[in-house]
Amino acid sequence: MTMAKPLLLIVEDDAAFARTLQRSFERRNYEVIHASGPGELPDLLSVRTPDYAVVDLKLAQSSGLTCVEALHAHDPQTVIIVLTGYASIATAVQAIKLGATSYLAKPANSDDIERAFGMTLGDADVPISARSTSIKTIEWERINEMLAETGFNVSETARRLGMHRRTLARKLEKRPIV
Structure with missing residues (x-):
């Protein structure tokens, strides 16, 4: 009797990056399916329930947070990892509140992601940084927080x-959200 391969859903709008991740996880004996945005989730989830999901935070003109919310509502046991090019405290907090297990900043490789799959509980021994936060970082986090609140609507965020x-x-343009 053979064990079923774990099902991994990759929600990523960058087709080349999604293909690279898919091939890497298939070599690790995962069955992988791909969605390029939140609009594809209902059809996929109507026939399959992933064991794991890797969700990009910034998907074209939408937020990956809506995908996290939908995946968690569909099955709270799905281990969801949010992947982003520009992490912020605000989006990390929202991702965890909506059901993500972990939040990884790019560049993250397959080893990092697979390690995050196994870390479903928090780590009280994580080192606390003594480095103070710069004004630029605080500004960037506030911009990210507001972008997430407005569904990545630049005009409304600016207002x-x-x-x-x-x-x-x-x-x-100087520091795009990926």
């Missing part, structure tokens, strides 16, 4: 932050 839309657009 709520009290800054001109072009100023926010320039900041996002």
